Structure formats: structure tokens, C-alpha cells
Amino acid sequence: MRRRIGRARMSGYRRLLACDLDGTLLTSAGELTGTVSAALHRAAAAGIAVAVITARPRRDVPPDVLARVPASAHWAHSNGALLFRPASPVPVRLGGFAPRQAARLMAAVREAGPAWSFALDLTGRTVLVDPFPVAEARYWNDVAVCDWPAVAALGEPVSKILVRTGTACDAALVSGLQRAVGDRAVATASGGRFAELGPRGATKQDALARICAGLGLKPRDAVAVGDGLNDLAMLSAAGTAAAPANAPEEVRRAADLVLPSNDDDAVAALVDLLLTGPDPDGHAPGTEHPVTRG
Missing domain, CATH: 3.30.1240.10 (Hypothetical Protein, Haloacid Dehalogenase-like Hydrolase; Chain: A; domain 2)
Structure with a gap:
């Protein structure tokens, strides 16, 4: 079982927020809500780097989703095989099969x-x-x-x-x-x-490590959030792991924090925790949903 994270260490402690896309940032309908978009921009404005690490190829991310994520965000696609630095149209390849x-x-x-x-x-x-x-x-x-x-x-x-x-x-x-x-x-x-x-060496965990290295950080400086089996290694490598409530049991067990579901703005609740910490009842500020400890 992963270690528990004390409340005092959540606020302002992590310097990178690494998010899965489908089932985490996006709702079940595939939408990035205004609440989650605003939360990502608040995190970026507070000096927290943002990364989206997804199984989707870039061509299959809707343009409105790309537009509503901070322009400073790092993107990793195909489970980490291809990285896009902020505002760069040219990917960096971490690996591929001949x-x-x-x-x-x-x-x-x-x-x-x-x-x-x-x-x-x-x-x-x-x-x-x-x-x-x-x-x-x-x-x-x-x-x-x-x-x-x-x-x-x-x-x-x-x-x-x-x-x-x-x-x-x-x-x-x-x-x-x-x-x-x-x-x-x-x-x-x-x-x-x-x-x-x-390919080996081109997973979400590898993408997280590469993004961290480019920012002068280590994976333990990051909080990662995801809902899929392909997120498990990334969650294990991050300093803090979070999962939305819609994640399967094995993913929730691997998380330090279990958030509201993706349809209840999970990542917005996580950003509130990063910026201000939970209230005495364990709720993320401004939400009705408790955040539990994994």
C-alpha cells in the first residue's frame, strides 16, 4: 500500500500536475468542462506545470479540448511514445516499434x-x-x-x-x-x-520522467492522476497519486487520494487540494464531494 500524504504537504508541495485524459480530465461524454479548464489555468498561474499524458494520438484530441488546456502544458500521446513540448508542433519520440x-x-x-x-x-x-x-x-x-x-x-x-x-x-x-x-x-x-x-522506454511513466527532467524536477515532485491500467506505473512513480472515483478498484487502490468522478470535475477538486488543501471534513474547497485517502 502506498504511503499516506499529510494535509500540510499537499498545499503548494507538488510542482507538476500530470493528468490522464479520457476518464480523468474529460467527462464520460468526452468533454472538458469549464470548471476543470479553469482549474488547470489556476494551477498554471500558480506556478504548477501541467502535463496531459494520454493513450490518444494527438490527431484524435478534439481541437476544443486542446484550446481549453493551458498553452504552457506539456502533452504526451500514444501512452508516452510521443511528447509535445508547449506550443511545439513537432513531437519528440521516446520510442517506437520497427x-x-x-x-x-x-x-x-x-x-x-x-x-x-x-x-x-x-x-x-x-x-x-x-x-x-x-x-x-x-x-x-x-x-x-x-x-x-x-x-x-x-x-x-x-x-x-x-x-x-x-x-x-x-x-x-x-x-x-x-x-x-x-x-x-x-x-x-x-x-x-x-x-x-x-515500446519499452516509451510508457506514461517514461513520459512523466522525461517531462520532469526537462523542468529540472524529479517524478516525486509531481502529482499524477489517472483512471486506467495504463496509468498505474505513472501513478506509482509520482510523489502523489490520485484517481477519480470512476477508476477500477485496482487503480483506486494504487492511489493516495480518491477524488470525485470525472463527471464531477475530479481534476478541479485535485487542483483545489494542491492550492489550498482540504477543509477539516476532508472536502476539496468549493465541492460537495469528499476526497478520500487511498
Whole structure:
């Protein structure tokens, strides 16, 4: 069990706020509320660096969400494989699979799940590997389709391999996927019916460490908040870990603080704690929802 964080150390103690996107910053409807947007700007104005570390590729983050996050924010996409410094349109790559390596990993996974299908997250597009069900990609941008033999000839690194399982991807499924690929990749899941394979050295935890190093900080100087299995290593590395109430039990257990849900402005409650600390009843200032200790 993680250590408990005393109230006196919360206010003004952490110098970086690292947030997951879906299920954490965004509501269940995929919206960034005005309350959460204002909280992020308050944190930035108070000198707390802000980072958004997400499984989504940048092209799939709605423009209105990008516009409502502070311009000073750092972004990491594809579970940490690609970093964007504030206001920079050019990513820094932390890692990627060579196309032939991606093909070999897909073959290993196919042995474990013959009915599973694959999509490949590249820097500027998502490639569906036939027979991936195209309807599953209807909300994704810049999508192409290729057959299996064409994967090895893609000509650029693969940031992330999406594995469509068709079932909920819980910790047991992720563990089985990890066994199938061994130490050649990191298996995880961010929710829904997709598991994910990422390059070693290019996880959310690695992105957090890289962002901290660029700011002259250490991960223990950060508070991280997330709701998914892919957030666990980042939460473990941060000095303070938080999870919204909608996170699965294993994520809430890993957190020092359990916040209101993403639909109840979880990150705004966390920012209030960082800036002013909880009231005597354990509520974040200005909220009706208690923040509990993990």
C-alpha cells in the first residue's frame, strides 16, 4: 500500500500536475468542462506545470479540448511514445516499434487470441490491419487500411499497437497479453475493448520522467492522476497519486487520494487540494464531494 500524504504537504508541495485524459480530465461524454479548464489555468498561474499524458494520438484530441488546456502544458500521446513540448508542433519520440518488429508482435498475439485484430498508431495516421472492423474506427482521424504483409513495409516506427479483443480488457487479459509478447513490449489497456502494446522506454511513466527532467524536477515532485491500467506505473512513480472515483478498484487502490468522478470535475477538486488543501471534513474547497485517502 502506498504511503499516506499529510494535509500540510499537499498545499503548494507538488510542482507538476500530470493528468490522464479520457476518464480523468474529460467527462464520460468526452468533454472538458469549464470548471476543470479553469482549474488547470489556476494551477498554471500558480506556478504548477501541467502535463496531459494520454493513450490518444494527438490527431484524435478534439481541437476544443486542446484550446481549453493551458498553452504552457506539456502533452504526451500514444501512452508516452510521443511528447509535445508547449506550443511545439513537432513531437519528440521516446520510442517506437520497427514495422517488422510490430508484425512479429502481432503474430505472437494472434497465437494467444486468434480472433483479435489490430490497428497501428503511427505519427500522422492510424493503420487498420485487415480484417480490422472499420466501424470501430469511425471516431478516429486520418485512418488507412493495409493487409498483413504490408505492415513490414510501412516505412516509419509504430508508436503503439492496438489489439481489439472485443471484450473488456481487465488486468487478467493484460497479463495474458504480456505473457504472449514477453519482454519485447509493454502490454496495458486504457479502457473499452482494446488492449495496447507499447515500446519499452516509451510508457506514461517514461513520459512523466522525461517531462520532469526537462523542468529540472524529479517524478516525486509531481502529482499524477489517472483512471486506467495504463496509468498505474505513472501513478506509482509520482510523489502523489490520485484517481477519480470512476477508476477500477485496482487503480483506486494504487492511489493516495480518491477524488470525485470525472463527471464531477475530479481534476478541479485535485487542483483545489494542491492550492489550498482540504477543509477539516476532508472536502476539496468549493465541492460537495469528499476526497478520500487511498
